[in-house]
Amino acid sequence: MSLSTTIYNTFFKRNSIYVASVFTAAFAFGIGFDSGVTTFWDTWNKGKQWKDIRHKYVQDEE
Amino acid sequence: MLSRLPSGALKQASSAARLTRASAVSSSRSASVRFASSSSSTSSNAFESFMNSRLTLASATLFTAGTVAWYAHLYGTLPFLGEAHASHHSDEGLHPVAYPWSHNGFFDSFDHASIRRGYQVYREVCAACHSLDRIAWRNLVGVSHTADEARVMAEEVEYPDGPNDDGEMFQRPGKLADYMPAPYPNDEAARAGNAGALPPDLSLIVKARHGGADYIFSLLTGYIDPPAGVEIREGMNYNPFFPGGALSMARVLFDGLVEYDDGTPATTSQMAKDVVTFLNWAAEPEHDERKKTGIKAVILFSTLFVLSIYAKRFKWGPIKNRKIQYNPPADKSGH
Numbered sequence: 158m159s160l161s162t163t164i165y166n167t168f169f170k171r172n173s174i175y176v177a178s179v180f181t182a183a184f185a186f187g188i189g190f191d192s193g194v195t196t197f198w199d200t201w202n203k204g205k206q207w208k209d210i211r212h213k214y215v216q217d218e219e
Numbered sequence: 220m221l222s223r224l225p226s227g228a229l230k231q232a233s234s235a236a237r238l239t240r241a242s243a244v245s246s247s248r249s250a251s252v253r254f255a256s257s258s259s260s261t262s263s264n265a266f267e268s269f270m271n272s273r274l275t276l277a278s279a280t281l282f283t284a285g286t287v288a289w290y291a292h293l294y295g296t297l298p299f300l301g302e303a304h305a306s307h308h309s310d311e312g313l314h315p316v317a318y319p320w321s322h323n324g325f326f327d328s329f330d331h332a333s334i335r336r337g338y339q340v341y342r343e344v345c346a347a348c349h350s351l352d353r354i355a356w357r358n359l360v361g362v363s364h365t366a367d368e369a370r371v372m373a374e375e376v377e378y379p380d381g382p383n384d385d386g387e388m389f390q391r392p393g394k395l396a397d398y399m400p401a402p403y404p405n406d407e408a409a410r411a412g413n414a415g416a417l418p419p420d421l422s423l424i425v426k427a428r429h430g431g432a433d434y435i436f437s438l439l440t441g442y443i444d445p446p447a448g449v450e451i452r453e454g455m456n457y458n459p460f461f462p463g464g465a466l467s468m469a470r471v472l473f474d475g476l477v478e479y480d481d482g483t484p485a486t487t488s489q490m491a492k493d494v495v496t497f498l499n500w501a502a503e504p505e506h507d508e509r510k511k512t513g514i515k516a517v518i519l520f521s522t523l524f525v526l527s528i529y530a531k532r533f534k535w536g537p538i539k540n541r542k543i544q545y546n547p548p549a550d551k552s553g554h
Binding site: 190191194195197198201202205206207209210211213214215216 | 332519
């Protein structure tokens with residue numbers, strides 16, 4: 158069975174599976190893309206953001 | 220316009236010119252004249268078609284317009300046209316230098332330690348005259364101060380509130396939701412306290428001035444003695460970056476004026492940089508989130524753009540590449 162047939166049978170054959178996989182993929186991509194950009198942003202701006210200097214000013218965290 | 224001339228017109232003009240020139244030199248070197256005229260019959264065709272072409276006209280026009288535009292961009296005036304100005308350049312103020320702010324780049328956030336120091340400078344120096352109406356104490360939370368610090372700072376200020384059960388207004392300590400206290404109750408009081416000059420509100424000052432952060436930094440650090448011949452009225456101060464040169468605000472930042480918590484040496488330029496960073500944040504509090512969202516948007520939209528190009532080519536490929544074959548109907552008339 159070729160790869161395209163496998164993909165077709167797994168995702169496209171039944172509409173319920175197809176729609177569910179679209180929604181799941183969108184959700185996963187949203188989280189992954191967001192955290193990827195945030196990681197880049199935090200690396201690029203290391204030491205400049207509030208969360209990098211916050212520990213100096215927080216009195217006591219219970 | 221050239222292309223509308225009859226094609227022979229230019230040829231006649233050029234050949235007539237060549238004839239007179241040829242007769243002028245023929246007395247001295249007749250052989251070379253014949254050589255020149257015989258060989259130019261082929262080159263005149265090329266020259267004529269070159270002069271008649273629309274491309275030549277278009278490129279000459281473009282070259283002329285481009286040269287004039289370049290000159291005007293470089294020198295600010297059109298060439299060969301005199302100008303008379305009623306004002307002097309100093310009336311518009313010196314252009315500020317472009318400084319390498321830590322938040323300049325596409326990917327750069329504000330330096331929040333600098334915002335915190337800048338707030339200290341604002342509170343201890345600028346706030347004596349300048350209000351900051353659009354910033355509330357809560358805006359500092361998570362940007363330059365913790366919630367506890369902001370709450371303590373707010374409580375040091377009394378705000379009018381009420382009415383209470385007896386219908387009286389009363390004073391209460393500030394809350395996080397209160398806005399920064401103004402140094403004067405109204406503009407008239409501010410003018411009266413500053414020899415007629417109104418200290419502008421600083422909330423949006425970075426957006427409100429040409430040159431933005433660079434201008435304000437230059438202004439704060441640019442106080443000098445007036446040059447020879449410039450008269451400054453009593454109570455005014457000379458600053459070349461201020462349009463007109465004379466402003467009511469005196470130089471306020473001097474080395475060691477404030478003492479920073481984090482041990483940063485409080486030089487004049489350091490304080491100016493910090494307070495301008497703070498004011499830039501006050502003008503653009505959405506700055507960091509905006510740039511981060513911008514990164515995401517550019518990535519997503521450029522991906523979608525490439526995809527749409529691919530989809531278009533994919534769909535149009537067969538249509539653009541098809542060949543239509545025409546089979547004429549059999550000729551039935553001639554037999």
